[in-house]
Amino acid sequence: MKGWLKDGKAVSPVVGVMLMPVVTVVLAAVVSSYAGGMAGTQKKAPQASFAVEIRSAETTGWTPEFVMKHLGGDPVDTDNVKLVTKWYNESTGKWEIQETTAVPWNESGQICYYDNGGSCLWTNYTDVNTEYADGTGNNTFYHAPYLVVPGDMPADGSGEETELWFGNYVIQKGDVIKAQINLNMGTGQYQNQRTPIIANATYLKPGDIVTVELIDLTTNAKIFSKDVVVQ
Template sequence: MSTKMKGRMDPAVSPVVGVLLMLVVTIIIAAVVSGFAGGLVDNKDKTPQASIDAILTQSTTFGNEYELVFKHLGGDPINTKNVQLITTWTNSTGVTNYQRTSAPSYNDTTSFEYRSGSESNYTLSELNTHYSYNGTDTYYNEPYLVVPGDTPADGTGLETELWWGNYIFKSGDVAKISTTNMGLEKDYTAIWGSGGVQSENEATPVIKNFQYLTENDILNVKLIDSLSGGTIYEKNVNVRG
């Protein structure tokens, strides 16, 4: 009798087990596909994580004027090509000064001299630093990567490689916005040995209306990842005397 019952139960049990197995397999495949797709999205849109500091202080390059210095203290390397630098500050009357800095676009068909004898294919109107000295025009994009003994448009060493948008900002690196970019007028007589020559940035400065900042004003600085839209870094920087 037991044998007969077993024989009757087998046909009923087998379809149920088969359906359950198919359901389990389907769930596993769906989970694997979902995890893989999620991993692709996470990798594509991940915001770089890094420890950075920003200081707005008196310039070590141009005497008693100011410069904004970024220091990468550790964490992910940051491709400045994919980063928006945003600066904001509000004056005593409540007027907010906002400025966004991006990487310049590369143009294969058009070139220009970013300094005498040196050409570049980056879109001139997108470079944020333009000044003249003794009749020579110079163009580049800040913040520039600090390399000892080199500057971003001096005709020697690294040139466009130091421009914002063209370098990877990694642990130990320093990037700088010099006073030339701040929209300030500066007498270079004592530095360059040329009588009464003045230079002023004629392009869009990194900090709007910087010349009106006073000691103890607060400058908000943000680094935004263009790919993910996430904030890499933000700090309220106190203007130091």
């Protein structure tokens, strides 16, 4: 009996030492598998490059313009991103920040559009892009920047009316989106762009710098960010 106990005590530490690497390897495999699963299910933001031009009213001779072209990389669904612009307005001495997202809906199925004062107005229209705000067909509320489609102008009541508007299309390589930034201050069909793309863009002058960003709403990651010199 004494010999058996003696032998058992001698073997026990050796077995423990031999088991430690095995346990370590097993734990490492479990952790690696778990981490790999987490990484595999985590949604990634699109990766893409863009060229942006912003033209002042002084340059265009009419109203400021915003033009953005997809140069390459992943397609970007405008329903899942927000377009952010920011610039310092020397005339007012403050930063001008504007965010553009897809047209919001409420639980009643109403669409939010904005009047010239920036107030959210809820409407029962099933399509904010083609319905008329006053019921007579004078003012079309729409959602820029629009997707440039050759031969198809926005808010003209024909063509790809639904597909043209931010939040409804996917930007792919070679695609161009555009906004005449202050159409909401015009007349007729150009009176009521849903939101400005650049806040107080009438104050823009050549040489001003506007930071333009595309941010993925599901991950909050920046897809694109650039300081653009106004032309």
